[in-house]
Amino acid sequence: MTNRKPTAMSRMKQDYLRLKKDPVPYITAEPLPSNLLEWHYVVKGPEDSPYQGGYYHGTLLFPREFPFKPPSIYMLTPNGRFKTNTRLCLSISDFHPDTWNPTWSVGTILTGLLSFMLESTPTLGSTESSLYEKQQYAKKSLAFNLKNSNFRELFPQICDEINCRLKTQQQLLQATTTGNKLTTCSNSTGETVTGSNKAAKNYNNNNVNNAAGGTNGSLGGIAISDENDFNENSKNDNTNVNNHTNNKNSNSDSYCNWHSIYSNLIAIISFAIFALIVNYVIKNLN
Template identity: 65%
Template sequence: MTSKRVNTTATARLKQDYLRLMKDPVPYVRAIPLPSNILEWHYVVQGPEKTPFEGGIYHGKLVFPREFPFKPPSIYIITPNGRFKCNTRLCLSISDFHPDTWNPAWSVATILTGLLSFMLEKSPTLGSIETSDYTKRQLAAQSGPLNLNNKTFIELFPDLSEEIQSEIKRRDEEIKQATESSGRLSSNSNIRNNNSPSFNQPFNNNNEPNQGFWGSALANIFVILGFAAFAFTVKYVLRSVID
């Protein structure tokens, strides 16, 4: 009787919290219970702007005890994020690691707000990890496609799944267009290079032997004339001295 009564209380409270979330959503976070089990909720945190998590889509879950709201839930995050370990119970003041600090008045919205706050902090806790902002940004960019590997995520958040798929197609199309454009530019450049004379070669290669012969002949004639003029000048100077 007691177990049944407590379970009914948890169910009623969670239904009430869900209705409140629909009317007043938590910024950057959405959550929904499993249709088959209201004690298991799945949430998505969308990385806030001007943070290392910007653009990220992080999927996780809350597992409520039958004694909720008198006992806190277990909190997990599933998507790699650079702040918390994946698929590990997180030690937070709003989780089942700290039943002594739990307040039965706290709702699901309170839990999600606290989770986001802890995610944006850098204070260490059991289940947290230390990574650079660069790593967090890389994981944020990869988070969307990774979530598509999770069947529960696709079923509970179909609109987000469609957005992710559209974004993947858009990126693939941009890469394809950039590759084709680069290929055309490279092809046109090769054609111009093949049709244009080289700066390192004469314009008329057929005349190269003739040009070399006449150039050498003219050089020899100038040398001979130079020696002759020099000899004539010396001879003239000697005669002038003798006379």
């Protein structure tokens, strides 16, 4: 017994160095500082899978006889594939010591776990769920994992990544659901986007300038005024028209018609740009 413990510790250190040197795709793993036989892992949902965008936290509990005996495998984050806080019956877990291979490393174990997660084969500890349910679990996994103290301690970089994503999602939600109030959010390129349900009339000059490549708060060289200035100018124009002499009526009517066409054109262009920006942000989030 005393001879096997150093073997387990030595093997743990080897596997840890191997993972740092040659990381496994979609997987991060760290041993608990207070207990090297308890490892925590995070599986990032692969692209084009029901788990895309999700972060799945779990543990590997190694026996002192490792690598001669396999570990217990647990999933802690709700995911729609495995039950949480339940020993998983896999060929790489302690449910099947007869199929265990001592040459398998921590990376091998987690690669096998991810492979089985992407399948639909039932086993003890697995569960069934629809594609929609798995996608909802993926979205909820971000905030769920941040509640776990071990997760926060062992995976600070992933926590920063999750916090960034949650902040972006919240800003996008505010931009798309707010009423007349303008809401500012940042898209994936770091640009600032301002949204409003009156976007066709009121749009921040600087944001339009960034999106359209104009200068000095203009769109292609055409200056854009805010709604109050526009309404005030319209009232002044109407007053001036009424006070003009008959000789100038035709010129005033022509000016009003041109001004109306000009205003409608600006409103249409502004709304189209706003719609493109929102669509771009949504695509980058997905």
